[in-house]
Amino acid sequence: MSKSIKKEFNRENLLNQGVNLFMNQGYHGTGLQEILDAVNVPKGSFYNYFGSKEDFGADVIQHYTEPFIMQLTAHLNNSGADALGAIRCYFDELIVELEKNEFKGGCLLGNFMGEMGDTSEVCQKSLQSAVKRYRDLLQLGLIKAQQQGTVRLDKSAEEMADLLVNTWQGALLRMKIEKSSAPIKQCCQDLLGDYFRV
Amino acid sequence: MSKSIKKEFNRENLLNQGVNLFMNQGYHGTGLQEILDAVNVPKGSFYNYFGSKEDFGADVIQHYTEPFIMQLTAHLNNSGADALGAIRCYFDELIVELEKNEFKGGCLLGNFMGEMGDTSEVCQKSLQSAVKRYRDLLQLGLIKAQQQGTVRLDKSAEEMADLLVNTWQGALLRMKIEKSSAPIKQCCQDLLGDYFRV
């Protein structure tokens, strides 16, 4: 394996393990050594891939977000005349995944916002951009649903997208301590199944 | 000052500083030494007051919650025929306080749920009980408001209280990274000013 390919391979592995460990143990609760051991990269090599732990955290945030954007985008593209249904379907998939993990971890974005959202400027910037991308995509779906007549028009799609993102994050926190999917299911039912409907 | 009084004094100071530092830097981001220095208590004395950092964390959670319960209780007791107004008034006060702090910290319960809600059993228990007390009190207020005819009857007060707690927590996370009170204001407006109304 060529060096430059291996470099990309190591970088990717580090990011993946960073997502896993940061999500389950938090930023300050996870040492670099633990991540490096998990992907068999020597400690001295870390700074060849990332400038610092903080910079690494910011990159992990983006790396974590990507698949969610993809997944939601795919649902919206295949939704046909039911954008609201696509959004519900997307969240249902998330719920299945969270149940599979026994409600551990939750959402890296939410956890990081609470732990470092106002202390690390680098990560704050990264969180802002990740959440914005996510919110904007939900907004797009809600606009589509409004045009299709399944979502109310007297509230802006932006406002609803924000409310959905925020309530979902709060529900994930409750899920973690209650070890139950009830909060996140109720979030979807209350908003997507009731409040947002025409 | 007698020994037993000083002990209570030190304990209280430790809890207060614990609230401050944990809220702003997180649990793992805050060392015991930092807390001990802030209240001039020697390292070795800490374990006369608390069994471990984790036990201390659980106590800090309860200590943090108390004033909020008091404050909301007071509003509800003085509300007369407008329990919904009392709840709104209570949250308005919280918003003023958060603006005063320039959106730093947010809520210790939310931050801890994200950071340790599924890793520390001791703190998880403490978080469960703190959130339940808070939720139950909001539920009580909403029931009162339902009886007064200002809040819809076709949704249970419990469900609405949970939704309010969760959305508020999510909005606080957004507040922290956006450095703006818009999310928490929108939370109150959307739920208390719209969705919950008859």
Add this chain to the structure above:
DNA sequence: TAAATAAATATGACCGGTCGTATTTATTTA
């Protein structure tokens, strides 16, 4: 009541480990 003893609390030096990072050495690539 005074002295002697026991119990409780306070203390700071110190433990083994781990932290994130810098520097130095080795290896690869051009």
Add this chain to the structure above:
DNA sequence: TAAATAAATACGACCGGTCATATTTATTTA
């Protein structure tokens, strides 16, 4: 061989926690 990259090692600071000892308070005895 020169430049670039990876890896090993070293570093001081700090982590949560322990422990023997010192000091204060409570209890017993005379």
